[in-house]
Amino acid sequence: MKNLLKLEEIAIFLLCIFLFSKLNFAWWWFPALLLLPDIGMIGYVISNKIGAFTYNLTHHRLVATIVALYAITYGSDYWKLIAIILFAHIAFDRTLGYGLKYTDSFQNTHLGIIGEKKRDSN
Numbered sequence: 276m277k278n279l280l281k282l283e284e285i286a287i288f289l290l291c292i293f294l295f296s297k298l299n300f301a302w303w304w305f306p307a308l309l310l311l312p313d314i315g316m317i318g319y320v321i322s323n324k325i326g327a328f329t330y331n332l333t334h335h336r337l338v339a340t341i342v343a344l345y346a347i348t349y350g351s352d353y354w355k356l357i358a359i360i361l362f363a364h365i366a367f368d369r370t371l372g373y374g375l376k377y378t379d380s381f382q383n384t385h386l387g388i389i390g391e392k393k394r395d396s397n
Contacts (some may be wrong), residue, residue, distance in 0.1 A: 284370040291363035298352050298359075305363070308356070312364040319381060327376040334365055334375060 295305050315333030319326030332338060339361035346354030368374075374386030382390045 281370050284366040287366035288363055288370065291359050291366065295356070295359050295363075298355060300352070300356060304356070305360075308360045309364055309367065312361055316381075323380060324378045326381065327378045330381075331375045333361070334368065336362070336365060339365060 292305065312333040315330040316326065318329030339358055342354060342361060343358035345351075346358050369386070372386055372389060374384035377383040377385070382388055
């Protein structure tokens with residue numbers, strides 16, 4: 276099942292590349308912006324609770340869907356770009372095992388424990 280879910284995320288990522296190719300932006304915008312949603316990690320400087328909120332805000336598919344609906348409704352290529360980057364980044368992260376964060380720790384995600392804590396528990 277885990278591999279099937281990873282394949283699903285890879286498919287979403289590839290779909291995002293295809294959708295990006297239909298926009299009128301230079302190719303280098305996609306890799307240049309792909310990691311931008313990780314700006315949500317900055318909240319961890321303040322606390323785990325705020326960090327989890329800001330990280331999840333930039334990594335939640337509902338937020339990406341709202342951006343996409345806005346982009347489609349108003350026909351803005353810039354908002355379409357933002358939506359595609361959000362979906363692509365989320366799919367990329369989930370392929371690597373990074374999920375939405377719980378408030379107790381950055382390593383505690385909805386997909387399981389990541390990083391040092393995972394190694395310690397084995």
